[in-house]
Amino acid sequence: MSEENQPRTDGGEEAQTDGGKRSDATRSSSDLRSDGGEEEPQTDGSGGGVPAVPPDDETPTWRERKERTQGLSRLTYEYFERSRREDQDLRQESTYVERDVLAFPTWPHETIRNLSLTFFFVGMMLFVSAALPPHMPSPADPSSTPEVILPDWYLYWSFGLLHLDPINPDLAILGGEKLMSDRVYGVMANIVVVSFIAIVPFLNKGSARRPVEEPFWAALGVGGIVFAITLAALPLQDLIGFIPTELLFNLAFFLPVITFFIAYAMLKTMREGYMYSLNRRYYRLRPPR
Amino acid sequence: MSLERKDEHDHRGWMQERDLSPIEQGYLMALIWLDKRFRIVDYLELLETMYYRVNLQMPKSHTEQYNLDNKFWYWYPLYSLGAFSTIAYIVAALTGAILGFYYAPSTADGMEETIAYDDVVFIMQDLNFGYFLRSLHRWSAQIMTAAVFLHMLRVYFTGAYKEPREVNWLLGIVLISLTMVFGYTGYLLPWSQLSYWAGQIGVEMALSIPFVGEWVAQLVFGGFSLDASTLQRMYILHVFILPFVVTALIALHIGIVWMQGIAEPH
Known part of the structure; x- marks a missing residue:
């Protein structure tokens, strides 16, 4: 198609004055070009005859450049070819079910559905912000430290990790000195x-998706959530003074562990349940003696 | 033989020999005019592809193929959390832009308190709809953060971070951190008592970073204690740097989701 659209540089006018012959010849020669037969000179220097610009011995033609390409670019090109072929093969082999009646078209069905959901969410935000406006706290006063300093709620866990000084170990080998100061310890805890x-994605691989399929990881997640919540209690030590610090720390670190075990046990039990319903027929056929 | 180029593609002649309505003629004139300048034809194929992409009919999803809809439909709201946080981000951006008209990040003395604080008071008390505007900005920020957290939990518990999607998980970690930085910098802007002392803790945290702490404190907070330059830097972070970075990363995040497809419940 591009061949036909390309304006001829050798002048179609001449061909017409000669009568149809020459134009036939050019056409057939252009067909032959792929076979490497009789070729017209091209502007890139390839093809037979006298090229428009005689190529320097050192200057490779574009085709030669493509063939000669070595190293990384060549590898990339080859890999792309291979992966494209692989993709195609896999598609042809696959038994993937294409639907006969296709899904909702993006426009208008899906688009309108998404828009209405969006408007619903935005409306919810408008409603909440109209119903619960923020208050204006007192202006900044560098000379008086407030009793309770707190960030926004989503940073409580991080702020809690800054209050780990009671468990910053003092090492006997350093003569009771701490390896790092409490502040550094808190920041390092955040980083860890x-x-x-x-x-996590590099530790936990495989195709399991449901929590019951991997009770350990799901329980770890539940424990993590509880840990984030209990950590938030640490900076509030002053507010919840009725709990002694030691107990607070024990709670902060052992509640997540306890939740972990409970969640783990529950998920294991659920999995047994699933296995039982999967294997029910087996049990029915051969009741255990 | 003249050196003048022959018009081999005489579009005008071609147009005249066709019997075109004025609308068609006008359209073609405009198209040819633009094409001569911008080579639209080169992009026509792209446009065509996009047209078919937009109207692409999806193959059956996993849940549909194995008829799991009856088991999993109640999971689906959890799959909208990412979109929800994006919507909240857009609302926060729009309201934030309007709030920016009425706010100056200055700790200099204003009428009552610092100029920054006075501006927020002005927005809340005198500006038409200002109270609502600030409320909306604050709530959309809160909702965005909450949605992002829940989104992360959903991704964790449905194992959606697994093998081909590690990069997007890492990107998500970066995004959730930046979201919190967004919230933190915004928290400081009213220059209230809470803002001031939250800023104090930020400076101390920055100073506690091993080896580079002082450098970070100077770069981000403009010194070791809070002053005018701190507020200025928080403002620039909040309205200039973070919006560009976070928007770009969100686009990348969603683009990767688009490419890899949504990890459905199994």
Whole structure:
């Protein structure tokens, strides 16, 4: 198609004055070009005859460049070819069910559905902000430290990790000195927690998706949620003074562990239940003796 | 033989020999005019592809194929949390832009208190709809953060972070952190008592980072104690740097979801 649309540089006018012959010849030669037979000179220097710009020996033609390409770009090109072929093969082999009656079209069905959901959510936000407006706290006063300093609620867990000084170990080898100051310890705790969450996909692989399929990881998640909540209690030590600090720390660290075990046990039990309903027929056929 | 180029593609002649209505003629004139300048034809194929993409009919999803809809329909609201946080982000951006008209990040003395504080008081007391505007901005920020947290939990408990999607999980960690930084910088802007002392803790946290702490404190907070430059920097972070970074990352995040497809419940 592009061949036909391309304006001829050698002048179609001449061909017409000669009568149809020459134009036939050019056409057939252009057909032959792929076979490497009689070729017209191309502007890129390839093809037979006298090229418009005689190529320097050192200057490769575009085709040659493509063929000669080595190293990383060549590898990339080859890989793309391979992966495209693989993709195609997999598609042809797959038994993937294409539906006969296709899904909702994006427009208008899906789009209108999404828009109405969006408007619903925005309306909810408008309603909440009209019903519960924020209050205006007193202006900043650097000379008086308030009794309770708190960030917004979503930073409570992080703020709690800054209050771990009672469990910052003092090492006997350092003569009772702490390895890092309490402040550094708190910041490091934040970094450790976030990095652990970040590497989860590299620790837990496989195709399991449902919590019951992996009771350990699901229970870990539940424990993590509880840990985030109990951590939020640490900076409130002053507010909830009736709980002694030691007990508060025990609660903050052992409640998540307890929840972990409870969640683990529950999920295991649920899995047994699922297995039982899957295997019920087996049990019915051969009742255990 | 003249050197003048022959018009091999005489579009005008072609148009005249066709019997075109004025609308068709006008359309073609405009199209040719634009095409001569911008080579629209080169992009026509792209447009065509996009047209078919938009009207693409999806193949059966996993849940549909194995007829799991009856088991999983109650999960689906959890799958809208990402979109919900994006919507809240857009609302916060719009309201924030309007709030920005009436706010100056200055700790200099204003009429009553600092200028920043006075501006927020002005917004809440004198400006038409100002009270509602600030409320909406604050609530959309809260909702965005909450939705992002719940979104992360959903992704965790449905195992959606697994194998082909690790990069998006990492990107999500970055995004949730930036969301919290967004909230924190915004928390400081009214320059109230809470803002001030939250800022104090931020400075101390920055100073506690090993090796680079002082450098970070100076870069982000403009010094080791809170002053005018702190508020200025929080403001620039909140309205200039973070919006660009977070918007770009959200686009990337959603783009990757689009490419990889949604991880459905199994």
